[in-house]
Amino acid sequence: MRILIVDDEPLARDELRYLLGEVKGVEIIGEAENIDQAEIFITEEKPDLVFLDINMPGGDGFELLERLTVAPAVVFTTAYDQYAIKAFEVNALDYLMKPIDESLLLKAINKAKDGMDASCNVKGRLEKTEKVFLKDRDKCWLVSVSKIILLESIGNYTKVYFDDEKPMIKRSLSHLEERLPGDRFIRASRKHIINMSYVTSIEPLDGGQLLLVLENGEEVEMSRRQAQIFKELKSF
Numbered sequence: 001m002r003i004l005i006v007d008d009e010p011l012a013r014d015e016l017r018y019l020l021g022e023v024k025g026v027e028i029i030g031e032a033e034n035i036d037q038a039e040i041f042i043t044e045e046k047p048d049l050v051f052l053d054i055n056m057p058g059g060d061g062f063e064l065l066e067r068l069t070v071a072p073a074v075v076f077t078t079a080y081d082q083y084a085i086k087a088f089e090v091n092a093l094d095y096l097m098k099p100i101d102e103s104l105l106l107k108a109i110n111k112a113k114d115g116m117d118a119s120c121n122v123k124g125r126l127e128k129t130e131k132v133f134l135k136d137r138d139k140c141w142l143v144s145v146s147k148i149i150l151l152e153s154i155g156n157y158t159k160v161y162f163d164d165e166k167p168m169i170k171r172s173l174s175h176l177e178e179r180l181p182g183d184r185f186i187r188a189s190r191k192h193i194i195n196m197s198y199v200t201s202i203e204p205l206d207g208g209q210l211l212l213v214l215e216n217g218e219e220v221e222m223s224r225r226q227a228q229i230f231k232e233l234k235s236f
Contacts, residue, residue, distance in 0.1 A: 001113060004045070005031045006038040006061070007053040007077065012098065016051055016077070019105055026109065035064040047072055049093075049112045054078040062140065065133040069179065070126060071142055075108045092142070126179050134160055136167035146184075149216050151176055151193040161216060186230060188212065188222040 003026055007013050013031050020026055029047055032038035034056055042050065050072050054061040065071055079098040094108035126132070128146040135141075143162055150161040153173040159166050177185070177193055188194045198215040205211050208224035222230060 001026045001049055001109070002029045002045075002047045003027065004029060004038065004041055004047040004050045004072075006033075006035070006050060006056075006064070007031075008033045008056040009053075012053065012077070016100065019100060019102055022102075023106065023109055025113070035059040035061070035067070038064055039067050042068060042072060046070075049073045049075065049109075051075050051077050051096075055080060065142070066135045066140065068133055071131050071133040073112045073131075074142070075112070126181060128181050128184060134167050134169055136169065139167065141165065141167065145181065146195075146197070148180075148185075149195055149198045149214055150218055150220065153191045161218065186226065188220050188226055188230075190223075192220045194220055 003020060005013050005016050005020075005028060007016070010033075013033075017028055017031075020028055029045060030041050032041055035058065038050070038052075041047075052061040052064065052074050054076055055078060061074075061076060065074065073093045075094045075096060076092050077096045077098060077100060081097060093111050094104075096104055096108060126145050129144065131142050131144050133140065133142055141162075143160075147162045148160060151173060152159040152161070154168065156170065156172070157168045158171050158173050158176060159168050173191070173193060177187060180193065184197055185193055185195055194212060194214065199212050200215050201213040203211040203213070205221065208227055210222040210227045210230065212220045212222055214220065
């Protein structure tokens, strides 16, 4: 397991490096003292797990996740327990208080090992088991790609449907289309991308179009051109 440590305090990095040095099967591939360094490192090296301090000069750990298109597994490390609720709002793998307890660290490592079964493929597309960080105003989520039901273009934003949530993110639909796994997600129209796993019924419309009813109750009209592609997909 390849690990990145992100903390602005050298002593905190030293402590974590020492504790991780006692754990079999892990490799510390880098350290960063701020979110700018961490963003570059994560983008280029794609670590499996990041131990991430929250309160740092120049930007906190939540801001780092907001910048990332693909978020690795994250264990937050902090001396301040007031961040705990927000950490679990983004589905952090774990939340460790400083000074870090060795037994709790081992539990966090084991959680990461249990969940580590996919990474980006060579084309830069996401795997369905990967997670993406979404932020809408003061709320944020770390969401598995497989849980995304529908994406809807609204101006310069995209509304992302998953569970009972519908956050608006400042990403174009075209940008997201390039990253989503093509064996599950399909462009239904100029404004919509659907996850075929959540299609519950298909109704023909005039002109060769299709009406797709999704598991969450949303209905999407698929254009004639996309309907033809849709029908030819053997995986559905």
